[in-house]
Amino acid sequence: MTLLRKLHRWLGLLIGSVIFFTSLSGTILAFQQDLIRLSIPGETPVYRPTSDIMAAQALAQISGPDTRYVTFPQPGSNYFIHITAERQVYHHPQSFAPLETRFAIPEILAFLSDLHIHLLAGHDGETVLGFIGLVLVFLILGGLILWFPGRRGFQVKKSLPASLKRGALLHSHRSLGALSSLMILLLTLTGTGLVFYETSRTILHGLYLTPGPAPRRPPQVTPVRNSAQQPWSDILATVRQALPDGHITRYYAPDTAQTATVRFRLRYPEDWTPNGGSYVEINPYTAAALGVTDYRQAPPPDRLARKFFPLHAGHVGGMLYQILIALSGVALAMMIFTGILAWLKSKKRAKLKPLRPQILSKKP
Secondary structure, X not given: OHHHHHHHHHHHHHHHHHHXXXXXXXXXXXOHHHHHHHHOXXXXXXXXXXXXXXXXXXXXXXXXXXXXEEEOOXXXXXXXXXXXXXXXXXXXXXXXXXXXXXXXXXXXXXXHHHHHHHOOOHHHHHHHHHXXXXXXXXXXXXXXXXXXXXXXXXXXXXXXXXXXXXXXXXXXXXXXXXXXXXXXXXXXXXXXXXXXXXXXXXXXXHHHOOOOOOOOOOOOOOOOOOOOOOOHHHHHXXXXXXXXXXXXXXXXXXXXXXXXXXXXXXXXXXXXXXXXXXXXXXXXXXXXXXXXXXXXXXXXXXXXXXXXXXXXXXXXXXXXXHHHHHHHHHHHHHHHHHHHHHHHHHHHHHHHOOHHHHHHHOOO
């Protein structure tokens, strides 16, 4: 137990500052769609499923050479969202007109998302955060083991420190951990699973005793100079024919200069992921389908892996689950704060101890 206590202390001090900011940013991002609606003036448009005709008109009007992807209107986010390398623009679901945003909320959310996912350091930051997530799993499980022998002294009211004394801080740290550990463990495991997604899929296939996931290579179409693509209506008709029951949620433009392949993402009602897990790749010059990925036909381990994101980001369970995520994020941040402050107070007390005999000896 002594070794576990030391590991818990020093690992917590090592990664505490990173966890503090990622937990608070995750708390805010749990309400991302609500904040976006707040940022757009005027009455929120009533959601109506986008017809293929409207989708073709929207893509013709919104997309351009700098497009990365276009997200289609969905319940709770009833706007077209045009994403480029430089900006994110919201468009009205019927008129396709660009919408003004206020309070810089989209920009703030984009910054918090980059912090929460990449630590503001791109792919390398995301990988580092994944390993920090693994350390946090160890801290959660180790903390429960350390708490369990003294569990009879647990009191909910001690979750908020009555003072800034070391004893009150430690009581708060332990009580918050006991209350929120399972939810924090779920969020940490799903977040780490998203970072190491292919490894997570392989592990799940091993648990299900099924063959590992085969590497998928999207079909490529060589760009043809001065060759026009087929009308959007024909391309969308191919998508509809490939997955007739799916709801189109996103269009992806070609991601490199070496390919002209365009891709559409679709969602089925049973898919928890907000944008779905089904895809259709299209040759834009012929409007022919090059590849189809149907979420419903994926093996159980892959369907389970697709649930990591909605569980982590609060896209299931409604407002109650979002509140649980927010409370867990605040609890984790408070545990970091109380743990570090209690350690600082113990260091201060250790420095004062050698001085006390000297002070007493000088008394007359």
